Amino acid sequence: xxxxxxxxxxxxxxxxxxxxxxxxxxxxxxxxxxxxxxxxxxxxxxxxxxxxxxxxxxxxxxxxxxxxxxxxxxxxxxxxxxxxxx
Amino acid sequence: xxxxxxxxxxxxxxxxxxxxxxxxxxxxxxxxxxxxxxxxxxxxxxxxxxxxxxxxxxxxxxxxxxxxxxxxxxxxxxxxxxxxxx
Numbered sequence: 042x043x044x045x046x047x048x049x050x051x052x053x054x055x056x057x058x059x060x061x062x063x064x065x066x067x068x069x070x071x072x073x074x075x076x077x078x079x080x081x082x083x084x085x086x087x088x089x090x091x092x093x094x095x096x097x098x099x100x101x102x103x104x105x106x107x108x109x110x111x112x113x114x115x116x117x118x119x120x121x122x123x124x125x126x127x
Numbered sequence: 128x129x130x131x132x133x134x135x136x137x138x139x140x141x142x143x144x145x146x147x148x149x150x151x152x153x154x155x156x157x158x159x160x161x162x163x164x165x166x167x168x169x170x171x172x173x174x175x176x177x178x179x180x181x182x183x184x185x186x187x188x189x190x191x192x193x194x195x196x197x198x199x200x201x202x203x204x205x206x207x208x209x210x211x212x213x
Contacts, residue, residue: 047185050178050181050182050185051178051179051182053178054176054178054179054182058172058175061169061171061172062168064165064167064168064171065164065165065168068163068168072163075163076160076162077154077155077160077164078163078164079150079151079153079154079155081150081154082147082149082150082151082154085143085146085150086143086147088143089139089140089141092139093140093144095136095140096136096137099136100133
């Protein structure tokens with residue numbers, strides 16, 4: 042892996058899209074309010090992230106595995122809170 | 128691009144994570160309620176998707192460009208509705 046500008050942009054992109062779910066988890070955890078959140082979004086998203094994780098494992102790509110494991114965990118948190126609070 | 132099982136899993140993963148934002152856009156468009164949605168999540172997500180798009184353009188990867196253009200458009204819709212309805 043070359044650490045040039047392009048790679049840095051890709052890494053920053055992965056960090057942003059992965060970390061983006063954290064504020065939603067924190068907000069929902071505190072407020073316990075999930076009415077405006079789409080269950081279907083997080084169900085499809087979790088399925089997609091799981092497939093990305095499987096894809097990463099097959100092609101043995103560490104950044105894919107790491108980013109999607111974390112995203113999947115955070116998406117499951119929102120999904121769990123959505124199911125719990127409705 | 129080889130169209131084997133691995134590629135199919137990757138494509139399905141990309142379709143799921145891209146399409147997942149659509150139910151949230153539809154729900155929010157109809158209800159006009161965004162109180163439970165994290166502004167910070169969609170701000171960081173849009174930044175990340177924009178960086179993925181730039182990355183895709185630099186490495187000339189059509190699937191990355193397509194998936195992230197659509198996701199970015201949908202994320203901007205949620206962000207716009209969040210700013211509009213608070």
